[in-house]
Amino acid sequence: xxxxxxxxxxxxxxxxxxxxxxxxxxxxxxxxxxxxxxxxxxxxxxxxxxxxxxxxxxxxxxxxxxxxxxxxxxxxxxxxxxxxxxxxxxxxxxxxxxxxxxxxxxxxxxxxxxxxxxxxxxxxxxxxxxxxxxxxxxxxxxxxxxxxxxxxxxxxxxxxxxxxxxxxxxxxxxxxxxxxxxxxxxxxxxxxxxxxxxxxxxxxxxxxxxxxxxxxxxxxxxxxxxxxxxxxxxxxxxxxxxxxxxxxxxxxxxxxxxxxxxxxxxxxxxxxxxxxxxxxxxxxxxxxxxxxxxxxxxxxxxxxxxxxxxxxxxxxxxxxxxxxxxxxxxxxxxxxxxxxxxxxxxxxxxxxxxxxxxxxxxxxxxxxxxxxxxxxxxxxxxxxxxxxxxxxxxxxxxxxxxxxxxxxxxxxxxxxxxxxxxxxxxxxxxxxxxxxxxxxxxxxxxxxxxxxxxxxxxxxxxxxxxxxxxxxxxxxxxxxxxxxxxxxxxxxxxxxxxxxxxxxxxxxxxxxxxxxxxxxxxxxx
Amino acid sequence: xxxxxxxxxxxxxxxxxxxxxxxxxxxxxxxxxxxxxxxxxxxxxxxxxxxxxxxxxxxxxxxxxxxxxxxxxxxxxxxxxxxxxxxxxxxxxxxxxxxxxxxxxxxxxxxxxxxxxxxxxxxxxxxxxxxxxxxxxxxxxxxx
Numbered sequence: 001x002x003x004x005x006x007x008x009x010x011x012x013x014x015x016x017x018x019x020x021x022x023x024x025x026x027x028x029x030x031x032x033x034x035x036x037x038x039x040x041x042x043x044x045x046x047x048x049x050x051x052x053x054x055x056x057x058x059x060x061x062x063x064x065x066x067x068x069x070x071x072x073x074x075x076x077x078x079x080x081x082x083x084x085x086x087x088x089x090x091x092x093x094x095x096x097x098x099x100x101x102x103x104x105x106x107x108x109x110x111x112x113x114x115x116x117x118x119x120x121x122x123x124x125x126x127x128x129x130x131x132x133x134x135x136x137x138x139x140x141x142x143x144x145x146x147x148x149x150x151x152x153x154x155x156x157x158x159x160x161x162x163x164x165x166x167x168x169x170x171x172x173x174x175x176x177x178x179x180x181x182x183x184x185x186x187x188x189x190x191x192x193x194x195x196x197x198x199x200x201x202x203x204x205x206x207x208x209x210x211x212x213x214x215x216x217x218x219x220x221x222x223x224x225x226x227x228x229x230x231x232x233x234x235x236x237x238x239x240x241x242x243x244x245x246x247x248x249x250x251x252x253x254x255x256x257x258x259x260x261x262x263x264x265x266x267x268x269x270x271x272x273x274x275x276x277x278x279x280x281x282x283x284x285x286x287x288x289x290x291x292x293x294x295x296x297x298x299x300x301x302x303x304x305x306x307x308x309x310x311x312x313x314x315x316x317x318x319x320x321x322x323x324x325x326x327x328x329x330x331x332x333x334x335x336x337x338x339x340x341x342x343x344x345x346x347x348x349x350x351x352x353x354x355x356x357x358x359x360x361x362x363x364x365x366x367x368x369x370x371x372x373x374x375x376x377x378x379x380x381x382x383x384x385x386x387x388x389x390x391x392x393x394x395x396x397x398x399x400x401x402x403x404x405x406x407x408x409x410x411x412x413x414x415x416x417x418x419x420x421x422x423x424x425x426x427x428x429x430x431x432x433x434x435x436x437x438x439x440x441x442x443x444x445x446x447x448x449x450x451x452x453x454x455x456x457x458x459x460x461x462x463x464x465x466x467x468x469x470x471x472x473x474x475x476x477x478x479x480x481x482x483x484x485x486x487x488x489x490x491x492x493x494x495x496x497x498x499x500x501x502x503x504x505x506x507x508x509x510x511x512x513x514x515x516x517x518x519x520x521x522x523x524x525x
Numbered sequence: 526x527x528x529x530x531x532x533x534x535x536x537x538x539x540x541x542x543x544x545x546x547x548x549x550x551x552x553x554x555x556x557x558x559x560x561x562x563x564x565x566x567x568x569x570x571x572x573x574x575x576x577x578x579x580x581x582x583x584x585x586x587x588x589x590x591x592x593x594x595x596x597x598x599x600x601x602x603x604x605x606x607x608x609x610x611x612x613x614x615x616x617x618x619x620x621x622x623x624x625x626x627x628x629x630x631x632x633x634x635x636x637x638x639x640x641x642x643x644x645x646x647x648x649x650x651x652x653x654x655x656x657x658x659x660x661x662x663x664x665x666x667x668x669x
Contacts, residue, residue: 004646006644029616036627053532056623057622057623057625058623059622059623059624060622061622062618062622064622065566065620066620068632068634068635068667069666069667069668070667070668072667072668073620076620077620114567122591123659125595126624127624130618130624133626136608136611137610137615140609140612142548142552145552145555145556145597146551146552146555146556148557148598148599148602149602149603151599151602151608151609151612152602152606152608153608155606156607171537174534174537175534177534178534180538181534181537181538182537182538182541185538185602186550189545201570211531211562213582213584214582219668220668221559222668222669223666223668224665224666224667224668224669226664226665226666227664228630229629229664230664230666231628232629232630233619233629233630233666234617236618236627236628236629237619237620237621239619239625239626239627240619240620240621240622240625241621241625242621242623242624243623243624243625244623245638276620276622280620285622287584287588288582288583288584289581289582289634289635289638289667290576290582290584290589290634290635290638290641291583291584291592291638292569292635297613297616298611298616299599300592300599300600301597301618303592304588304592305590307587307588307591307592307620308585308587308588310587312558312591313553313556315556315558315559315643316549316552316553316556317549317553319552320545320548322553323548324545329623333624382611383608386607386608387607389607389608389611390607390610390611390614392615393611393615393618393628394609394628395554396615396618396627396628397627397628399624400624400625400626400627403625422660451627454662455617455627455628455629455630455631456617456628456629456631456661456662456663456664457614457617457628457660457661458662459660459661459662460660460662468659496643
C-alpha cells in the first residue's frame with residue numbers, strides 16, 4: 001500500500017487540519033515531503049496488476065452459461081471485445097499513462113471535478129449490490145459439494161456472506177499488497193489452472209474422435225437471430241468486460257506507470273478473452289446444452305463435464321477453485337473503487353472527514369466499514385427475506401446501468417483530454433483514440449438503452465413499470481445520492497495534504513512520462 | 526510464492542491457504558458422487574428418451590447417471606425455494622462473471638430441458654416451480 005495515503009500530520013484525521021497559513025509548512029515543502037513518500041512507497045509489478053485486473057473481470061463462473069450457445073459464444077465474446085473491451089483497454093492505457101489516480105482523475109481533468117466524483121461514486125456504489133449476489137453464489141457453490149440442501153437455507157447463506165465479506169474487508173484494510181497477492185493467487189489457482197484443465201480435457205475429448213455435443217460448423221458461428229432477444233444478448237455481453245479500468249487506481253504503485261500500465265492492460269485483455277472463450281467452448285464440446293441445467297447452476301455443468309472422463313472427484317476441486325477466484329475478485333473490488341472515492345474526496349472535500357480517515361496501513365478503513373454496514377443490511381435482506389432474494393436480479397440491471405455512467409464519462413473525458421491537453425505527457429498514445437473512444441461511447445450508450453428492455457425474469461409485467469424501476473434506481477443510486485454529497489460538502493472537509501499529493505502526482509507525471517517522449521507508441525487520432 | 530511468504534502479510538497468505546486446503550479436504554470427503562444403480566440407470570434411460578423426443582441432444586448414460594443419480598441430486602433439492610430461484614434467475618444472464626453480469630432474454634431450451642429433468646426425477650417438485658418457469662419470457666437465441 002502506498003504510504004502517500006497517510007497524512008504526515010494528523011494521521012487518521014485528515015479533516016481536522018487547518019489550511020496552510022504562515023505557520024504551516026510551505027506548499028513546496030509539503031509537496032516535496034509527499035513526493036518523497038510516493039517515491040518510497042511499496043511497488044507492484046505490472047504482471048501483478050495484470051493478474052488483479054483479470055481477477056476483477058473474468059472467471060469460469062460464466063463458462064457453462066455461455067457454453068449453451070456453442071460455437072456462437074466466440075462471436076458473443078469477440079464482437080463486444082471489439083466495440084467495448086478494445087476501447088476500454090486502449091483508452092484507459094493512454095489515460096493511466098498520463099494521469100495517476102484512475103477514473104476519477106481522468107474525468108476530473110477531462111470534464112470536471114464533480115463529474116470525476118460522479119464517475120468514481122458510480123463505480124463504488126454499484127459494488128454494494130454486487131457483493132451479496134457474488135457471495136450467495138459462493139455459498140451455493142460450497143453447498144453443492146458439502147450438502148445441496150444448504151443452498152436453500154437462508155441462515156447458512158447469511159452466515160457465509162457475512163463471514164466472507166468481513167474477512168475480505170479485514171484483508172483489504174491490511175493494504176493493497178495483501179489484496180494484490182491474494183487476488184493474483186486466486187486467479188492462478190481458481191481460474192488459470194482449472195481453465196487450462198477444462199480446455200485440455202475438451203481437446204482430449206475431441207482427440208478421442210468424439211463428436212462435439214454442440215455443432216462446430218460455419219452455420220453455428222453466429223447466434224440465432226430473433227430480433228430484440230438476440231440484440232439484448234449481444235449488447236448485454238458488452239458488459240462482460242466491465243471492470244477493466246478499475247485497477248488503474250493503483251497505477252502509482254507501478255515503477256514506471258507510463259510503460260507498465262499499458263503492458264498490464266494488454267496482457268489482462270488477452271487473459272480475459274482466453275478465460276471467457278476457451279473453457280466455454282470446451283464445455284460445449286462435452287456437455288449437451290440440455291444438461292447445462294437451470295436450477296442446479298454452474299456446478300452441475302462442471303460435474304457433468306468431469307463425469308464423462310470418470311473423474312467426478314474433481315467437482316469439489318473445481319468448486320473450491322471457483323470460490324477462490326470469486327473471493328480474489330471481490331478483494332480487488334473492495335480495494336479499488338473505495339480508494340478512488342477517497343482520493344478525490346480528500347482533494348475536494350466531497351466526503352465527511354470520518355469517511356476519509358485512514359488506518360496505519362494508509363487504507364480507507366472507515367469507508368470500507370461503512371460500505372460493509374450497508375452491504376450487510378442488503379445481504380441479510382437477500383438471504384432471509386424471500387421476496388427480496390427472488391427479485392434480487394433486478395439490482396443487477398440497475399447496478400450495471402449505474403456502472404455504464406462511468407464508461408460514458410471515461411470515454412468522453414478521453415476525447416476531451418486529447419483536445420484540451422494535447423501536450424500533456426502520455427507514456428502511451430492510443431492509435432486513433434477519438435474513433436475508438438466514440439465506439440466505446442456508443443457501445444456504452446447502447447448497453448444502457450438495452451438495459452431498459454425487460455428481461456426474461458420480468459415475465460409478463462408491464463414494460464413501463466420495468467422502465468420506471470430501472471430508471472428510478474439509476475436516478476437515485478447514480479445521480480441523486482452523489483448530488484447530495486456534492487451539495488452537502490464543506491470546504492473544511494478537504495484534507496490539508498491532498499493538494500500537496502496532487503501537486504506531487506502532477507510533478508511526477510510531467511517528469512516521468514515526459515522523459516519517455518510523447519507519441520512513441522502510436523499515432524494521435 | 527517465496528516472496529509472498531517472505532512478506533509481512535505472510536499470515537494472511539498462510540491463513541488463506543489453510544482455509545482453501547481445509548475447504549478442499551472437506552469437499553473431497555463430503556462430496557458424494559452419485560452411484561450407478563439399477564434405479565439410476567432406469568431414470569437415465571427415461572430422461573434420454575424424453576430429451577430425445579423433445580428434440581434435444583442427449584448426454585451419455587454415464588453423465589446422466591453420475592450427475593442426477595436416482596433422485597435428481599441438487600436439481601431436485603427444493604428448486605422453488607426463493608434462494609434457489611434467486612440463483613437460477615440470476616444465472617439467466619449474459620457472459621459476464623464480474624459486476625457486469627446482467628439478465629438477458631433467455632433461451633427456452635435450457636428452461637424446458639429443465640422441466641423434463643424435473644418431470645423424470647422429481648415430478649412432485651415440478652408443480653411448485655412450473656408457475657415460475659411459465660412466467661418467464663423466453664426466446665430462441667440458441668441455434669440448433
